[in-house]
Amino acid sequence: MLTLLLALGAAGSATLSVAAPNGDGSPVPPQHTASGWLFYKFPTGQPGCAGVGINNQFFKRNDCGFAVFALSDTDGTEDVEVRFYESPEATQPFATTP
Numbered sequence: 052m053l054t055l056l057l058a059l060g061a062a063g064s065a066t067l068s069v070a071a072p073n074g075d076g077s078p079v080p081p082q083h084t085a086s087g088w089l090f091y092k093f094p095t096g097q098p099g100c101a102g103v104g105i106n107n108q109f110f111k112r113n114d115c116g117f118a119v120f121a122l123s124d125t126d127g128t129e130d131v132e133v134r135f136y137e138s139p140e141a142t143q144p145f146a147t148t149p
Contacts (some may be wrong), residue, residue, distance in 0.1 A: 084123045092116035 091104030093115045100115035110116060122131070134144035 082089055083129070085120050086123070087119075087121045089119045090116060091118070 067094040089106060090108050090110070092107040092110060093100050093104060094102035096111075096115055097113045104112050104116060107116070118133075130149065135148075136144050
């Protein structure tokens with residue numbers, strides 16, 4: 052189980068990509084699956100970001116929270132990157148977290 056802290060939120064979706072290097076150092080396309088996403092928002096937004104996380108999928112830009120999800124087929128050494136999009140139609144993320 053991986054916990055991701057979010058400084059920015061969005062009423063949208065998050066995607067996950069994980070890449071590990073090939074033997075020659077070049078990246079391999081993601082082969083992992085993230086599932087069981089649960090998003091929690093703090094009652095007090097930025098700059099305080101305080102309180103107990105409340106289960107909520109919708110965030111505004113100045114909201115704070117965190118997400119919990121399961122990541123399959125990983126040994127824990129891979130880098131994880133999550134990209135946040137304003138909507139399913141968006142082509143560019145508005146935030147990326149390493």
